[in-house]
Amino acid sequence: MYIQTILTLSVILLCDAKLPKSKPYNQPNELPLNPTEYSQAIRLLQPELKNEKTSRIVDQYVRHRREVFYPNLYDSGLNWTHSETLDQNGDVVLKWTSSQTDIMFRVEARTLGYVGLGFNWESNMKGADLVIGWIDDDSGRAQILDCHGLEVEGKPVADEVQNYELISGHQNRTHTTIEFRRLLNTKDNQDFVIGDDTTQVLYALGPPGSDGQLPKHVDSGSRPLRLLQPFTSPNSAPQMHWDVTINNLSIPHDMATLFWCKIFKVPDLPKKHHIVGYLPLIDSRPIRNGVPVVEKNSLSPVHHMVLYECAVDPDEYSWNEWAESVGYFGPNRPSEWAICATPIAAWAMGSKGEFLPHNVGIPLGEKGGISFYMLEIHYDNQALHEVLDSSGIRILHTPTLRQHEAALLGAGVGVSALHLIPPKQRQYRTVGICSSECTNSTLPDTGINIVSVLLHAHGTARKISLKHVRGQQELSVISEENSYDARYQQSRVVPGGRQFLKGDIMITECTYDTTARDKPILGGYSTSQEMCLSFVLYYPRTELAGCYSMTPVDEFFETFGVKEFYFMSMIKIQNLFLSSGNLENITSPWEFDMKSRNYVEETGLQGDDQGVRLLKSLVIKNPAEFRNKSFMAHLNEMQWSEPLLTEPIEQRLYRGLHMMFCKKQDDSWGIPIQIQAYPTYNALPSNDVSEKHYKRVRLPSVTTASGSHRSHIWPAVLAICLTVIVAR
Numbered sequence: 001m002y003i004q005t006i007l008t009l010s011v012i013l014l015c016d017a018k019l020p021k022s023k024p025y026n027q028p029n030e031l032p033l034n035p036t037e038y039s040q041a042i043r044l045l046q047p048e049l050k051n052e053k054t055s056r057i058v059d060q061y062v063r064h065r066r067e068v069f070y071p072n073l074y075d076s077g078l079n080w081t082h083s084e085t086l087d088q089n090g091d092v093v094l095k096w097t098s099s100q101t102d103i104m105f106r107v108e109a110r111t112l113g114y115v116g117l118g119f120n121w122e123s124n125m126k127g128a129d130l131v132i133g134w135i136d137d138d139s140g141r142a143q144i145l146d147c148h149g150l151e152v153e154g155k156p157v158a159d160e161v162q163n164y165e166l167i168s169g170h171q172n173r174t175h176t177t178i179e180f181r182r183l184l185n186t187k188d189n190q191d192f193v194i195g196d197d198t199t200q201v202l203y204a205l206g207p208p209g210s211d212g213q214l215p216k217h218v219d220s221g222s223r224p225l226r227l228l229q230p231f232t233s234p235n236s237a238p239q240m241h242w243d244v245t246i247n248n249l250s251i252p253h254d255m256a257t258l259f260w261c262k263i264f265k266v267p268d269l270p271k272k273h274h275i276v277g278y279l280p281l282i283d284s285r286p287i288r289n290g291v292p293v294v295e296k297n298s299l300s301p302v303h304h305m306v307l308y309e310c311a312v313d314p315d316e317y318s319w320n321e322w323a324e325s326v327g328y329f330g331p332n333r334p335s336e337w338a339i340c341a342t343p344i345a346a347w348a349m350g351s352k353g354e355f356l357p358h359n360v361g362i363p364l365g366e367k368g369g370i371s372f373y374m375l376e377i378h379y380d381n382q383a384l385h386e387v388l389d390s391s392g393i394r395i396l397h398t399p400t401l402r403q404h405e406a407a408l409l410g411a412g413v414g415v416s417a418l419h420l421i422p423p424k425q426r427q428y429r430t431v432g433i434c435s436s437e438c439t440n441s442t443l444p445d446t447g448i449n450i451v452s453v454l455l456h457a458h459g460t461a462r463k464i465s466l467k468h469v470r471g472q473q474e475l476s477v478i479s480e481e482n483s484y485d486a487r488y489q490q491s492r493v494v495p496g497g498r499q500f501l502k503g504d505i506m507i508t509e510c511t512y513d514t515t516a517r518d519k520p521i522l523g524g525y526s527t528s529q530e531m532c533l534s535f536v537l538y539y540p541r542t543e544l545a546g547c548y549s550m551t552p553v554d555e556f557f558e559t560f561g562v563k564e565f566y567f568m569s570m571i572k573i574q575n576l577f578l579s580s581g582n583l584e585n586i587t588s589p590w591e592f593d594m595k596s597r598n599y600v601e602e603t604g605l606q607g608d609d610q611g612v613r614l615l616k617s618l619v620i621k622n623p624a625e626f627r628n629k630s631f632m633a634h635l636n637e638m639q640w641s642e643p644l645l646t647e648p649i650e651q652r653l654y655r656g657l658h659m660m661f662c663k664k665q666d667d668s669w670g671i672p673i674q675i676q677a678y679p680t681y682n683a684l685p686s687n688d689v690s691e692k693h694y695k696r697v698r699l700p701s702v703t704t705a706s707g708s709h710r711s712h713i714w715p716a717v718l719a720i721c722l723t724v725i726v727a728r
Contacts, residue, residue: 113211121199128148159190242364282391306375360451449540550659
């Protein structure tokens with residue numbers, strides 16, 4: 001038997017030696033294959049001992065590696081299309097570029113020790129894909145090591161197969177620079193698959209002299225990034241800019257959430273211009289002892305900003321007066337400002353702004369029909385600091401008009417307290433619908449072309465997708481994020497664009513993880529609340545400004561077993577939610593001491609609660625078992641950890657009735673408000689992020705019966721032969 005095995009192996013190897021070897025194909029902007037070879041693969045049979053063997057494996061890796069990189073080769077000369085600072089001090093800069101199969105990185109770090117970079121779904125090293133680079137102090141040559149973090153401790157250990165290839169590296173008196181590359185999908189269980197979703201990019205810096213010994217790092221952190229986002233930049237056409245900023249707004253220390261709105265008049269332009277992009281201007285200074293100071297590491301409370309067009313209004317005198325004013329607290333802004341409903345720029349945390357495609361522009365200037373704009377800034381001040389803020393948006397525009405005029409469309413779940421997410425849920429879904437009746441009434445016969453999408457939610461959201469339904473069939477998603485991080489809300493370019501026709505349906509779906517929450521989360525602007533929105537950049541411009549849905553009021557309360565409240569009918573409650581007035585000041589005849597019932601927020605005041613306070617003041621009359629309880633007390637007492645309760649609630653609010661809203665640019669209705677059932681269509685198979693994530697290696701047992709050992713020898717031999725053939 002063993003002689004037969006050896007003969008078979010010999011024949012296979014002899015045949016392989018005679019096979020022609022194919023030459024590798026190089027993608028554009030891609031280096032030729034690294035000529036480095038390995039004399040043997042590094043293999044560890046006992047995961048629990050890997051950390052103890054790390055130093056020995058590093059030494060073996062260095063000895064067996066044929067070094068071809070020299071200290072005078074400082075960089076590759078690649079065109080780095082992306083660049084991000086990973087830390088707040090600017091000590092770690094990551095640059096990268098990619099092809100269809102590979103991705104190349106350059107790390108510039110303030111350290112004379114090792115530089116570690118990692119990729120993971122979570123912002124920690126447990127199970128992360130890690131690469132360690134350093135400059136040998138004796139030879140001055142660069143080295144890298146492919147590692148991964150242990151699932152339990154997160155400690156780095158060397159991979160069995162080294163899939164990272166060194167490009168170049170050098171060190172000066174202060175910094176270490178390493179360039180390397182890898183396949184997007186190495187098909188290695190110990191490596192991370194780099195795709196379209198947000199990746200947690202980890203970094204770690206070793207102490208001076210830590211050349212591959214992997215001692216404890218002296219600095220570390222993480223930042224969410226999308227590594228495969230298309231590169232966008234302004235074209236060569238002449239550009240101007242218009243800075244739309246708040247001027248020295250004092251944010252009080254007792255306001256946890258603050259919305260501020262201000263009117264701006266368009267610059268005096270001789271003709272219509274086109275907006276070609278926008279950038280955030282963040283200027284937040286904490287006030288210390290009554291004096292605003294500049295602190296390098298202080299975090300700005302600016303959470304998101306939206307700039308809206310204001311439809312033409314005949315009373316220009318009032319608008320000029322408003323443009324000269326400092327602005328208004330959001331809920332108290334004049335009702336006339338409701339015509340400022342069409343977003344043209346939407347920025348959120350982590351975004352660097354956006355450049356429009358070179359054939360698309362948004363009209364700007366009185367000659368374009370727009371005279372006034374409203375800037376809305378949401379400040380998230382949960383730390384309750386006193387801050388002086390002058391933030392805003394820089395609008396980039398050009399007199400060279402582009403082929404297509406574009407606009408932004410808001411879609412998703414209407415922002416209100418009726419958007420409820422239960423606690424203790426691993427994956428709870430909510431949905432907002434842009435109905436076929438709305439798009440059929442407002443879109444042109446040729447439809448629109450979607451360019452990019454900004455998906456927006458708050459801290460418990462984990463997935464967001466913008467779905468597309470035509471007739472009875474769901475099409476491929478317009479945009480999606482399967483690893484959503486509220487700290488990184490960069491708009492997503494739709495590759496090749498997407499044609500969206502009259503009568504098509506747009507569905508924004510959000511999935512939340514509330515396992516760390518003890519009480520229900522209600523919809524609202526505060527970061528302690530939730531949203532589910534899509535801002536869609538498209539062309540040609542239409543009169544449609546917003547397309548949302550929410551659960552009808554009576555359907556919402558019936559879902560939680562409530563039929564009637566004291567002193568407030570369902571119709572009146574619904575009218576309050578549908579009104580554009582301020583829900584904060586609503587009171588009812590059943591007025592009680594909120595403090596004595598512990599209904600006051602333990603944090604600061606929420607500046608715009610979208611009806612949360614109303615829900616707290618509603619007292620149940622029917623059914624009898626809930627009588628005299630406030631609705632919020634009733635919600636807080638429900639058994640949210642019981643799937644028999646939560647699953648039917650999710651299904652009813654998701655698949656049940658929806659109240660549809662279709663808003664035009666002048667704040668009028670595109671169609672009357674309608675209540676409809678969730679649309680019926682043939683859905684595509686679900687796209688779970690877990691399907692994209694390779695499982696960790698499970699090594700076979702080394703203790704087997706003799707008979708079993710003999711029965712598996714032939715598959716093992718063939719596997720070894722195939723491995724040798726592929727490697728050659």
